[in-house]
Amino acid sequence: MVVWLCRKMNIFGKKSKKGTGTNISKIGSVQVFKVPLxxxxxxxxSFDGVPLPVxxxxxxxxxxxxxxxxxxxxxxxxxxxxLDELESLSxxxxxxxxxxQDAHEAAGLLKRFLHHLPENMPPNHILTEQLKPEFERIANVNEQIEIATKTIALFDVVDFKPYVKPRTIEELRQGMPATSKEIExxxxxxxxxxxxxxxxxxxMRQHSSQQILLKQKEDxxxxxxxxxxxxKRRLKSLTDVVCTPVCSKEKEDANKEILNSDQKFDEIELDETNANLLEKQLIASKNSLSNExxxxxxxxxxxxxxxREILQLRANLPEGEQNQLTESQRATNSLSQQRPSNFIHPRRVINSIDNREQRNVEKEVDNINWVQLCAEEEKRNRELLAELIRYRYKMFVSSIILLFLFLTNYSFGWFHFGNDNIYNKQKLQKLPEGSTDLRxxxxxxxxxxxxxCTAFPLDVEEEHYIVSFEPxxxxxxxHHMLLFGCEMPGSDEPAWDCGEMSSSSIAYSRSPVCASQPDIIYAWAKGAPTLNLPKGVGFRVGGEAKSKFLVLQVHYMHKMDGEDNSGxxxxxxxDPQPRIAGTLLLATDGRMAPKKTEQLEVACVVDEDVELHPFAFRVHTxxxxxDVRGWLVQENPFNGEDKWTLIGKRNPQLPQLFQPVVNQSIIITQGDILxxxxxxxxxxKRIIKIGATGEDEMCNFYLMYWTENGQGLKENTCFSAGPPNYKWSNGAGLNHLPKK
Structure with a gap:
């Protein structure tokens, strides 16, 4: 969805007292002259594909x-x-x-632009490089051809395409493009x-001095x-009308051509998106590996x-305690022998110390498996060291045994938590088969x-299907929790600040939820119960699925004493599920005036070739x-009347659970409106705005759906500006609006 800025063509005719004027578009705010083309x-x-400045x-x-x-x-x-004045304005x-004021000014400004191009410097002179072959071709034309014909032949491959500005919303309301091709x-x-x-x-958001201009650009x-x-609504109404017997074959061929061009455009756009996404993934992987x-x-x-500190403390122990420690070491070693020979436990490194020869200790430390294991258990090592110093190693053996038993029972589950994992290193407790805690x-x-936020890498070899969520x-x-599917998480930290609308936390680095577009999977708030998906429906993650990571976002309403591991x-x-689940979010921005009840509205056209079967919805404010409600809107192509079908409604002050949709037979297809x-x-007595804090408000409607072929929505978020800028009647052109 887009907002077009259009310049006005104030043409008074040829040079006159009033002047012959053309207002040039206000698009862009940075330099045009003396920069590369x-x-x-x-x-x-230009927004029509021509690679020239407006x-x-x-x-x-x-x-x-x-x-x-x-x-x-x-x-x-x-x-x-x-010309200096015109350049400064440009x-x-x-x-x-x-x-x-006249054509000489336009020609002079054009010549100055070309003259100041960096590409205009030898040997990269723009005329030399691009027009030289044309001059050579014309020079070989037979001398008997008239000079006028030569002049035309010089530019016979040039298609002069006048610039047609994008239409404003006011212009669109006054008159729409006539044909499907013009609309596209x-x-x-x-x-x-x-x-x-x-x-x-x-x-502009990075510069506080541009807030006024920022508001204009957002509008x-x-x-x-x-x-x-x-x-899009107009295009759908043209393509949906049933062709009568008087329709010509040329019209059918034209429609086929339009559909083919649409498909090619979508494929090109998808290739570009995948290329950009791959680049982001490689950069993120490189940065994470460097940090690791x-x-x-x-x-x-x-x-x-x-x-070294441990060796020094052992040297200071009384002889009796050293002997007692040696007996405990033997007991620990008997447990260690149950592990494979390539599993090097920290206790075995300590046992290899002979007469406190530090050189031998350092050689053992170089063992790569030991280093990786200790890196994963950094927090435990700190706690262990503090305990050794405080109790003079009287509890050393028991701590090592507990550590060994913990590692023996370490649950890898269906998440790929190995020695090379850089995300959420702390734990996954062992649960019954098919259950995993994300905390x-x-x-x-x-x-x-x-x-x-915290990230959980998934098994890249096997696809898994999530069928239930227990908060x-x-x-x-x-306040609430969200679970996202990501190709790459927004950070490689164990936890990071991912509140894009909230104030930044000093204790955690700030990054987005995902490095690319996130997929919403699950949401919870206000004590909602366990969610079980319908039989045969599941969220596909891992393996060849788009979601390679799960990212848990938790909104903590107030500061807390101690540590938290909610999830x-x-x-x-x-087992592959025949129906693949997806989640769509409809949300708004906006401001609510004091002492007033406001209706926040949002609507979007489904412009992807999908067939969605909604089965559950959730509301959040x-x-x-x-009150929060969602509808399916379908336009009658013959009379333009909108038919509204209720998907679901709920009081947002009740537990914000996913509940079944009102009509389980609803099917959403391309061209429908949500x-x-x-x-x-x-x-x-204050203005309330949409925001992330408890003093702000939100307007969210989540819709869970399933598809038979696994093809869900690529764009899973629908967003509007909200009040006072957006209403259904003037923002989306909807009619026959529901009264409640």
């Missing part, structure tokens, strides 16, 4: 319209001061203030504009998003220091409204929410 295109892009195309269009018959065009120069946010072209331009605005807004983005929704190598080197040095690694919560949390301590127990199976609405009662 590729950078200029990025800073001031400024250059405005100049070309103006010259083509007014200057081709003008004597002295490209020879008569405008005043330098005027490199600023005031670009829309540019108004050409407009959608492509709108989507390109949306991508540009999104990237531009992300950059523009929501307008573009609304425009795309309207265009550095951490292990530090661990080796630290453990050497620990063993926070004993985190400390020092501030209110803390969002923490392991206290509703009085935990969720998942029931899973290796904070304390001001009173909509949700939250009733928020702001009974306070």
């Amino acid at each position: 590729a950078q200029a295109v990025k800073n001031n892009p 400024l250059v195309r405005e100049c070309l269009d103006y010259i083509n319209f007014y200057g081709l018959d003008l004597e002295g065009i490209f020879r008569v120069s405008s005043p330098k001061s005027r 490199n600023s946010e005031k670009r829309e203030q540019i108004v050409f 072209d407009e959608i492509i331009k709108q989507q390109n504009l949306l991508e540009y605005l999104h990237e531009h807004i992300q950059q 523009e983005m929501w307008a573009v998003q609304t425009g795309i929704t309207v265009l 190598i550095g951490d292990e080197k530090k661990e080796i040095v630290r453990l050497l220091s620990v063993l 926070m690694p004993d985190v400390r919560i020092e501030t209110n409204d803390t969002y923490l 392991l949390a206290n509703k009085h301590q935990i 969720v127990r998942v029931i899973h199976t290796e 904070h304390r001001h929410g009173t 909509a949700a609405r939250c009733i928020i009662n702001n009974n306070e």
Whole structure:
């Protein structure tokens, strides 16, 4: 969904007292002159696929319209001061203030742009490199051909395409494109504009001085998003109309051609997405491996220091205690022999010490298996060392035995937790077959409204199917939990701050939930009970599935004393399930005025070729929410009337569980619309905004669905700007709105 920014074409005719003006688009806010051509295109892009800045195309269009018959065009120069002024405006946010007084100004600005291109420097002169072959070809044309024909032949391969700006939402409401092809072209331009605005807004958010301009850009983005929704609805209405006998074969062929072009475009877009995703995965893997190598080197040095202290303390023990320690060592060694010979336990390293010869100890420390094992048990080693110093080794043997027994019963489960694991190193307790606990690694919560994430790598060789979720949390301590599927997690830390809308936690590094787009799997809040999926339905993870990691996010409402290991127990199976589950989220932004009841609304078109069978839904707001509902909206292609089918409704102050949908026979297909609405009662004397803290509000409608072929939604989030900017009637063009 996109918001198009459009420039106005204020054309007064040829040169007159009022001037012949063209307002140039306000798109972009960075330099266009004196930068490489590729950078200029990025800073001031055309959205129809032509790799030229909008400024250059405005100049070309103006010259083509007014200057081709003008004597002295490209020879008569405008005043330098005027061109300096135009260049300064072109490199600023005031670009829309540019108004050409005549064609000479447009030609002069175009010449200056070309002259200042870095590519214009020898030997990379743009004319030399690109036009030289054309000049050579024309020079070989027979001398008898008229000169006018030669001039035309010079540019016979050039297709001059005037720049047509993206339409604003107001222009779309006044008049839609007439044909399916025109609508598709407009959608492509709108989507390109949306991508540009999104990237531009992300950059602006890093500068606090641009908050006013940021708000304007965000409003523009929501307008573009609304425009795309309207265009897709119009396109669907054209393609859904049943063809009458008078329909021509040419129309059918045209529709087939459009569908083929759509398929090719989707394949190209998917290839580009996969390439970008692979690059992100490789970079994340490289960074995590580098960090792991550095951490292990530090661990080796630290453990050497620990063993030196142990040797020194042993040397200071009375002789009787040393003999007692030796007997206990023999008992421990008898247990160690039950392990494979390549399993090197820390106790065996200590037993290899002969007459406290430190050189032999250091050689044993170099054993790679021992180093990896100790790296995983860093926390336990610290606790062990403190205990040794405090009790002068009287409890040393029992601690080592407990450590050995823990390692003997270490549960790998269906998660790939080996010596090379850099995520959540603390534990997975042994559970009955098919059950795994996903818990926070004993985190400390020092501030209110803390969002923490922890990652669990999955088995890359076997696919597993999650069929049930059992919460392991206290509703009085935990506001909510979310479980995501990721190709790569957002961080390789055992736990990290993943609250993108909340204040950053000082104790944890800040990173997103996933390195790429996350898939929502499960959500819990307000003491919701265990969720069991319908028979034959499961979330596919691991193996060849998209989700290679599970990431648990926990929102802690208040700071806590001590450590916390809340989480969720998942029931899973290796038996393939015939129906693959997925989860879709509909959510809004917005602000609620004081002492007012507000309706927060969101709607999106399903534009992917899928068939979804919803079976459960969940609602979520904070304390001001009173009612949340979701609908399936289907438009009658003959009269344009919308049919609303209720999916589910619930009071968000009740336990926020996944409950069955109202109508189990609902099927969602391409072109359908999903909509949700939250009733928020702001009974306070302040403005309440959508946000992550307890003083903010949220409007979320989760929808669980299954598919027969395993093909779920690629885009699993539907989002709107909310009040006061977005309503169903003006933002999505919906009609016959439900009263409740």
